[in-house]
Amino acid sequence: MAGQLLKETLLKIDHLRKAYGDTVVLKDISLTVHKGEVIVVIGPSGCGKSTLLRCINGLEPIQGGSITLQDKPIDGQSKDIAQIRQKLGMVFQNYELFPHKTVLQNIMLAPLKVQKRDKEEVRQMAEQWLERVGLLDKKDSYPRQLSGGQKQRVAIVRALCMEPEIMLFDEVTAALDPEMVREVLDVILALAKAGRTMVIVTHEMSFARAVADRVLFLDGGEIVEEALPEVFFDHPSTDRAKKFLSTFTYDAVRHHDVPQNY
């Protein structure tokens, strides 16, 4: 971790507070994300992890503290928010591809209309990414013709083609059938290997362990534990984390007597 002192700070969250009316969702969150780091946020449902990502993307107004990306404040109401969001690639749980556009049109819309980039350059980039995630042959399909796992991979490519500084993944496998989870997580693992900065909210514990540089355990709107994945999963220091992790293992309820000569 010593090397990280030299690394550039991309995202800085300082005493973030988020509430819906009287219900406080995020109490006092502080977090620094360096370039190349993969942060995995886990926690029970309703702990505020998705809200945290939405705040980072300026989709939710915040009630206190600050979020800055490369020293520029993120504020959903400000005029430059569209400018800042280009640096934040967000992938949602339900893919949210645009149903009236083909795969390629989905991917190319924002680079062309927002970043005003050259059409040929964007097309090449899109096709390269599609090839890498194994979907080049689907480039002219409509979202309705794709499976959930395929849609999610397209959504990831769509975010990547904006050339963001940070990728935000909001429970991207939660809506998928089990056999499709892997194909999406493999894409994210490859991105991690390539050194991409990411903040990932997930329920896939073994994936979290494999991909994370740091694990953040959120409960009741606050960061309860922040640790290396090995430390967190093998030796969680708080009772809340222990209790949470125990929900992923089952104790056998039937005790079979294994026959002697089995």
Added chain:
Amino acid sequence: MEALGIDVLFKGSNFMRLLGGLWVTVELSLISVAISMVLGVLFGIIMTSKNKAVKIISRIYLEVVRIMPQMVLLFIVFFGATRAFDLNFSAETACVIVFAFWGTAEMGDLVRGAVTAIPKHQYESSYALGLTKSQTYYYIVIPQTLRRLIPLSINLVTRMMKTTSLIMMIGVVEVMKVGQQIIEANRMTSPNAAFGVYATIFLFYFIACWPISLLASKLEKKWSD
């Protein structure tokens, strides 16, 4: 031919008269439709408002239109309003007023449905890609709304067209009325005229409405998602 009463159509200018009646039907429908579309889009956008009073008032308007038979509305406007408020307008005007009143409500509800059917996440994923509010409307929301709206509103057009057959009740001489007149006038010479005339009117309505609903189902299929 005589037994079916089709011969009547070829006597004198009967066929042309019938076509003239069809034109009255089409003309009044188109005027009402045009007014309904414009006002309906406005009304629909108003209906998406979160203001409680606006919501309640537009709901009442919509329900009144839906519950009331169009014929009652026609009678109220043509016979009732002219007396009660001392207004003097022609049957055609009354007809346009009633049909626009009805069409605006129905169209408004379609627009409201199409706009609110776009999930919140579609806006968010567009914002997340860095699109501004107006770009989001232009590239994401409006195209999807139109795709939902056009087939539905075309169906409304054919419904309105068919319902204009009621206006003969307030004395507008449209295709049904012309048909009746022809049948009446030839009662002695061609007692079977009713079948031929009404069958022709049926064909007229079919020719007027069928291409429209064909277009609707084609668009619906093309844009289904």
